[in-house]
Amino acid sequence: MARVVIRNLNKSYNEVHAVKGVNLEIRDREFMVLVGPSGCGKTTTLRMVAGLESITSGDIVIGETVVNELPPMDRDIAMVFQNYALYPHMSVYDNMAFGLKMRKFARPEIDRRVREAADILGIENLLNRKPRQLSGGQRQRVALGRAIVRHPQVFLFDEPLSNLDAKLRVQMRVELKKIHDRLGTTAIYVTHDQIEAMTLGDRVVVMKDGVVQQVGEPLDLYNEPANRFVAGFLGSPAMNFATVALTDVAGATHALGEGLQLALPPQIGERLRSHIGQQVTLGIRPEDLRVESGEAANGLSFGAVVEVVERLGSEILLDVKVGSGTMVAAVEPTVQAKVRDHLRLALNPERLHFFDCRSEAAI
Amino acid sequence: MIEGAKWRRWVYFYIPLGIFIVWLLFPFYWMLVTSVRPDRELYRPWMAPNYAPFWTTHPTLVHIIDLLTQTLFIRWMANTLFIAIVSTLISLFCGLLAGYALSRLKFPFAGMLGTGIFITYLVPQTLLFIPLANIIRNFNLGDTPWALILTYPTFLIPFCTWLLMGYFKAIPRELEECARIDGATRWKAMLYVIFPIAVPGILSAGIFAFTLSWNEFIYALVFLSSAHEKTVSVGVTSELVRGDVFYWGQLMAGALLGSIPVAFIYSFFVEYYVAGLTGSVKG
Ligand SMILES: Nc1ncnc2c1ncn2[C@@H]1O[C@H](COP(=O)(O)OP(=O)(O)OP(=O)(O)O)[C@@H](O)[C@H]1O
Ligand SMILES: [Mg+2]
Numbered sequence: 236m237a238r239v240v241i242r243n244l245n246k247s248y249n250e251v252h253a254v255k256g257v258n259l260e261i262r263d264r265e266f267m268v269l270v271g272p273s274g275c276g277k278t279t280t281l282r283m284v285a286g287l288e289s290i291t292s293g294d295i296v297i298g299e300t301v302v303n304e305l306p307p308m309d310r311d312i313a314m315v316f317q318n319y320a321l322y323p324h325m326s327v328y329d330n331m332a333f334g335l336k337m338r339k340f341a342r343p344e345i346d347r348r349v350r351e352a353a354d355i356l357g358i359e360n361l362l363n364r365k366p367r368q369l370s371g372g373q374r375q376r377v378a379l380g381r382a383i384v385r386h387p388q389v390f391l392f393d394e395p396l397s398n399l400d401a402k403l404r405v406q407m408r409v410e411l412k413k414i415h416d417r418l419g420t421t422a423i424y425v426t427h428d429q430i431e432a433m434t435l436g437d438r439v440v441v442m443k444d445g446v447v448q449q450v451g452e453p454l455d456l457y458n459e460p461a462n463r464f465v466a467g468f469l470g471s472p473a474m475n476f477a478t479v480a481l482t483d484v485a486g487a488t489h490a491l492g493e494g495l496q497l498a499l500p501p502q503i504g505e506r507l508r509s510h511i512g513q514q515v516t517l518g519i520r521p522e523d524l525r526v527e528s529g530e531a532a533n534g535l536s537f538g539a540v541v542e543v544v545e546r547l548g549s550e551i552l553l554d555v556k557v558g559s560g561t562m563v564a565a566v567e568p569t570v571q572a573k574v575r576d577h578l579r580l581a582l583n584p585e586r587l588h589f590f591d592c593r594s595e596a597a598i
Numbered sequence: 599m600i601e602g603a604k605w606r607r608w609v610y611f612y613i614p615l616g617i618f619i620v621w622l623l624f625p626f627y628w629m630l631v632t633s634v635r636p637d638r639e640l641y642r643p644w645m646a647p648n649y650a651p652f653w654t655t656h657p658t659l660v661h662i663i664d665l666l667t668q669t670l671f672i673r674w675m676a677n678t679l680f681i682a683i684v685s686t687l688i689s690l691f692c693g694l695l696a697g698y699a700l701s702r703l704k705f706p707f708a709g710m711l712g713t714g715i716f717i718t719y720l721v722p723q724t725l726l727f728i729p730l731a732n733i734i735r736n737f738n739l740g741d742t743p744w745a746l747i748l749t750y751p752t753f754l755i756p757f758c759t760w761l762l763m764g765y766f767k768a769i770p771r772e773l774e775e776c777a778r779i780d781g782a783t784r785w786k787a788m789l790y791v792i793f794p795i796a797v798p799g800i801l802s803a804g805i806f807a808f809t810l811s812w813n814e815f816i817y818a819l820v821f822l823s824s825a826h827e828k829t830v831s832v833g834v835t836s837e838l839v840r841g842d843v844f845y846w847g848q849l850m851a852g853a854l855l856g857s858i859p860v861a862f863i864y865s866f867f868v869e870y871y872v873a874g875l876t877g878s879v880k881g
Contacts, residue, residue: 285775285779286779287775287778287779306778307775307778307779308778308779308780308781308782308783310779312779313779313780314775314776314779316772316775316776318770318772320770320772320773320775320776322773322776322777322791322795323773323795324794324795324797333777333780333782333790334779334780334781337777337780337781337782337786338781381776381780385780
């Protein structure tokens with residue numbers, strides 16, 4: 236168990252600058268999730284921590300040691316790969332024992348650890364099988380087991396659940412969380428699935444184009460995204476964005492946009508003061524919209540035309556047209572709405588997000 | 599399998615396959631029949647009455663016994679076996695290391711080197727034997743098995759390297775990376791993870807190399823001269839064709855016995871061999 240510190244980490248492949256000046260501190264026993272769209276440099280970062288990829292510049296510290304030049308075997312880490320990478324010619328038992336054998340553990344100790352890990356993962360009855368005789372979920376467990384038996388300082392996961400079907404993924408996600416709680420090993424977990432990131436991570440790092448956008452606890456990221464990218468990336472359905480102009484009407488700040496005319500309460504107007512007279516991006520989460528009967532008193536509602544109704548059971552997603560733009564509203568399942576209905580949608584001013592149009596940073 | 603009516607299966611599958619098999623196996627059948635056919639039938643004109651060209655009514659083992667007792671055939675078999683095994687082992691060893699390096703290690707000109715090795719394989723032996731003969735003479739290796747053991751790898755190593763390189767490339771890189779994280783050095787990862795997975799590829803490279811050196815003719819013809827040093831392919835054709843007299847019975851018996859080891863090896867390893875050629879690694 237150890238903390239991992241990444242300082243000013245860069246990686247270039249010839250002309251591609253894949254990882255740009257990443258700074259991170261992963262605390263001891265923490266489950267840190269790296270999330271971002273495809274090609275944003277998550278895997279590259281993880282592989283540099285593992286020692287599988289050379290570092291262009293910067294430092295990686297595991298525990299108290301700078302590991303920049305250490306080969307993977309000396310870093311005391313274990314990695315779980317997306318395609319499991321089980322040794323096809325070895326039984327499940329030997330797959331799990333391999334790392335210990337290489338490190339010259341005594342036979343009884345190997346046996347004890349393999350059986351302990353198999354017990355944690357519920358794969359005791361599979362120990363004699365070959366990987367090709369296992370289902371996807373079972374292979375995933377074996378791959379986890381192979382990491383667990385080593386008792387490493389750090390677990391590295393590269394999209395370990397992405398080859399599983401949706402149901403199994405949810406199940407393994409829960410299990411992974413339990414295992415981490417039980418073992419308490421520091422973990423770095425790469426995924427492009429924001430739900431996985433939100434549910435698994437003690438903290439989450441959002442990356443884009445090789446740059447860290449924001450680091451924080453999942454709900455902090457969700458509620459207070461640092462920029463438009465993070466806001467749009469986390470949450471499903473994604474946040475609605477609209478461009479609005481901020482104006483000052485008799486001391487009150489108003490946001491005017493396509494089909495929107497919102498009178499903002501004073502404390503929010505205060506926050507936006509420096510942007511009065513400018514265009515900004517307004518962000519509204521789908522669940523922060525609700526259907527309003529009649530005109531809302533505080534001037535925080537707008538007219539919309541229903542285009543699509545998606546009934547998910549626990550909620551209804553309304554795709555609505557606002558002015559010439561579209562928005563998604565997640566409303567209660569009791570709402571009666573039909574296509575082409577004219578509605579009024581009300582919003583909670585506390586839950587509005589504003590982003591600078593040019594820098595995209597949150598205001 | 600072909601779906602549908604029975605006749606379709608016959609027309610599109612069994613009949614073409616049957617023709618193909620007959621076509622392939624006929625020479626072997628001919629070899630067998632000729633080697634057990636008595637001389638008086640062998641040298642009878644094709645159109646003579648009562649002549650059965652495709653079988654014999656009086657099979658005899660005379661030719662085979664003659665071949666084994668009156669000629670150096672057994673000695674030739676031993677020579678060929680020794681040469682083929684040693685040159686295959688040498689080539690396989692070099693091919694394994696070279697194939698691994700070319701497919702996995704990053705070093706300057708790796709790609710060019712790979713192509714270069716392939717090109718050497720394309721140089722025809724019929725040209726290469728002339729300079730090689732010179733080299734063999736300078737090293738005083740003429741008329742010894744070593745002349746062949748050392749020259750066969752010139753085409754076997756490129757061949758093994760290419761076959762194995764392709765095979766190694768098909769093995770997911772993560773397996774090796776995982777082994778290295780698990781605490782294996784590059785050597786150990788190669789030994790315990792990559793090579794065991796590549797067994798089908800290694801076997802098929804070995805079988806191929808063995809067959810190529812077993813059947814090799816021109817180097818053997820040029821570099822060996824005394825009768826007791828010869829290999830089967832050269833011994834049979836040079837010692838059993840005297841002037842314009844062809845000892846057909848013994849020739850065919852020699853060819854038949856000479857192909858048994860190769861046929862044996864193929865049938866023994868056929869599964870690995872097919873897996874090796876189609877390059878399937880199951881995770
Ligand atoms: N070996 C390589 N050579 C050149 N460019 C590379 C190499 N590996 C990755 N890249 C580039 O580096 C960038 C980051 O790749 P990386 O694999 O880290 O993305 P990722 O975030 O893991 O994406 P994904 O979610 O698709 O796995 C990409 O633009 C990719 O094209
Ligand atoms: Mg990746």
